[in-house]
Amino acid sequence: MSPEKGVQIVDGFPFRGDVRILLRHESGLVVMDKPVGVRSHPNTAEEDPRALLTCYYDSGSESYFLPGGRGPRANFFLINRLDAPTSGIILGAFEEETAKIVRAQFAAHLVEKIYEAIVFGEGIGRQQVWRDVLRKDRRNGSLRVRKGGNQTAVCKVRELAMARTQFPLTRIELSPETGRSHQLRVQCAERKIPIVGDKTYGDFRRNREIFRQIGTKRLFLHAQRISCEFNWNGRVVHIDVVSDTPAEFDQLVRYEPKR
Numbered sequence: 001m002s003p004e005k006g007v008q009i010v011d012g013f014p015f016r017g018d019v020r021i022l023l024r025h026e027s028g029l030v031v032m033d034k035p036v037g038v039r040s041h042p043n044t045a046e047e048d049p050r051a052l053l054t055c056y057y058d059s060g061s062e063s064y065f066l067p068g069g070r071g072p073r074a075n076f077f078l079i080n081r082l083d084a085p086t087s088g089i090i091l092g093a094f095e096e097e098t099a100k101i102v103r104a105q106f107a108a109h110l111v112e113k114i115y116e117a118i119v120f121g122e123g124i125g126r127q128q129v130w131r132d133v134l135r136k137d138r139r140n141g142s143l144r145v146r147k148g149g150n151q152t153a154v155c156k157v158r159e160l161a162m163a164r165t166q167f168p169l170t171r172i173e174l175s176p177e178t179g180r181s182h183q184l185r186v187q188c189a190e191r192k193i194p195i196v197g198d199k200t201y202g203d204f205r206r207n208r209e210i211f212r213q214i215g216t217k218r219l220f221l222h223a224q225r226i227s228c229e230f231n232w233n234g235r236v237v238h239i240d241v242v243s244d245t246p247a248e249f250d251q252l253v254r255y256e257p258k259r
Helices: 096-107 183-190 204-214 247-253
Strands: 007-010 013-016 020-024 029-034 056-058 063-065 075-078 087-093 112-120 127-139 142-147 151-164 168-176 221-232 235-242
Touching: 020 235, 029 235, 075 096, 087 096, 096 221, 112 183, 112 247, 127 183, 142 183, 151 183, 151 247, 168 183, 168 247, 204 247
Parallel strands: 087 221
Antiparallel strands: 007 013, 020 029, 029 087, 056 063, 063 075, 075 087, 112 168, 112 221, 127 142, 127 151, 151 168, 221 235
């Protein structure tokens, strides 16, 4: 049977056609580049055309699976997640043992993650370390993250460049040491420098104006680089992968409104 339109088959599994495979390692590790709007996994066990793979998902094992699948390629295990509005690098593995090993590296904060974002505002400075305590609120099926609670969130922040468009904008690099839900979006918003395009924690009025001017609706947050080491088959595997910053980032900071 030929694959559906917009689907690419990798080891028998139907990945969305717009998901780029950046690296496949012999350990079974797969490094992917996820576009904006694609979910890391479905919200139910059923197939979801907006998810990373277009097949069933088991939340218990955190893996995609094919009904009736057999053998070494029966599951594809998610290792980390990105919010649907965030683009960039996400990891998975065809081997459960590899998934367990790399997940443990994430849990021990041994994975280096670098994000790039464009925020409203200026005066961030060369380097900062943000430390916050966050909590999750779920109401009517929606997740909101706020200050308070018992989840420590730590992130290193570095200013990359400023842009003077209609609104002051700053391009920043974010290196989170923790991986809390919505962490980077909330930490930026709490410092009055919301990420451009954030429809949950952002500046809605300025978002609308930016979208109207450049014609692009997205969250300007991109998971740009990931680096880690893990032991596999008696040797150390080093992974260091970079995803190109989306063209919309340059388009936004270079935009000059018509007079």
